[in-house]
């Protein structure tokens with residue numbers, strides 16, 4: 001039965017001390033055989049299962065997660081959502097996603113706390129100005145709401161910003177009003193709940209050790225709960241995708257690196273938009289609880305530890321305090337890392353491969369949260385139809401052979 005969240009439900013459950021809420025999803029033992037197995041219970045994997053069931057009528061699906069839902073990068077990111085990418089291919093993909101974000105709470109009947117408070121990308125040098133203005137023009141041609149704003153307009157939007165008295169002065173910015181943030185784990189939970197209602201088995205605490213193949217075709221996976229068969233396997237395991245691919249004999253062009261973030265103690269509202277600076281590497285928004293949510297950069301080396309180098313956080317804090325001197329006396333509460341999978345052109349891979357029935361959705365690097373609904377939606381199409389959706393055709397693996405890369409280093413790179 002579809003779980004509904006309403007004021008009446010909250011009131012009714014308050015009378016029984018909230019002990020009688022229905023479980024959001026079941027915890028079934030894995031069956032022997034599924035039509036589709038999705039490896040990875042992050043937003044992208046759970047969303048893929050949801051759209052496979054909702055739009056393609058496939059419900060005999062297992063989502064296999066080695067830990068808990070959203071415990072990977074989905075629950076570790078700084079939740080910035082925008083679609084102001086340079087190239088048409090990326091703009092189409094991220095804008096498809098942004099449009100789905102705009103209806104997601106309604107679609108899932110579950111509040112993903114999507115807040116369109118706008119996203120600003122600061123320019124600090126002549127080169128930044130040229131690059132950002134070029135991107136604004138490209139966005140405008142693609143119907144994306146991006147505009148150039150002056151230093152004076154920035155000051156009106158973020159009065160606490162120090163624009164002049166710093167090593168890299170603020171010279172202007174791009175601004176996308178429809179960009180913003182969402183509450184990360186609700187996205188995983190919302191997709192999980194609705195996919196479960198349609199019959200999808202969500203299997204947590206089950207690690208996939210190996211992708212099993214026979215005569216060039218996928219036949220299932222070997223897991224910590226035994227072998228599970230399927231003729232279709234979708235790998236959506238972010239930083240661990242290359243390891244899983246290797247178990248099937250495939251070498252993906254991905255590097256896995258720790259990316260860090262941190263949050264401050266909660267304070268009263270001081271910043272009601274998202275501000276990003278590639279040049280000095282500081283990103284900030286304020287959560288509904290009042291914490292400053294700050295994004296740092298990746299480490300300079302590959303690693304699978306979910307924490308990063310101290311020097312990276314130190315640099316970010318230095319940049320933050322220079323840009324917002326008022327933050328200088330604040331205490332930081334938590335700091336963490338996630339393993340991001342970075343492709344050579346800083347664009348994702350949403351693709352089938354040479355092994356029949358094996359599909360990959362990865363390479364989102366530092367910026368895949370914003371893509372969650374769009375990526376899941378077109379990946380479900382790719383898996384169901386065994387061919388790419390027109391939106392993800394450019395993001396196939398063969399671009400690394402043909403050289404037709406979608407180079408988004410300016411718009412993606414270390415930026416979220």
Ligand SMILES: Cc1cc2nc3c(=O)[nH]c(=O)nc-3n(C[C@H](O)[C@H](O)[C@H](O)COP(=O)(O)OP(=O)(O)OC[C@H]3O[C@@H](n4cnc5c(N)ncnc54)[C@H](O)[C@@H]3O)c2cc1C
Pocket residue numbers: 039040041042043044045064065066067068069070071072073074075076077078079080081206207208209236237238239240241244259260261295336337338339340364365366367368369370371416
């Ligand atoms: C600190 C940080 C800040 C970020 N900030 C932003 C941002 O502001 N905006 C933005 O758009 N993006 C951001 N990102 C990137 C974004 O978080 C990711 O691109 C996105 O969440 C990836 O989602 P996913 O579902 O593919 O991966 P994940 O959520 O990582 O899910 C993959 C799942 O696969 C599971 N798994 C792995 N191996 C196995 C296995 N062998 N068997 C079973 N399960 C397995 C993992 O446990 C994990 O739960 C940030 C990332 C980090 C780390």
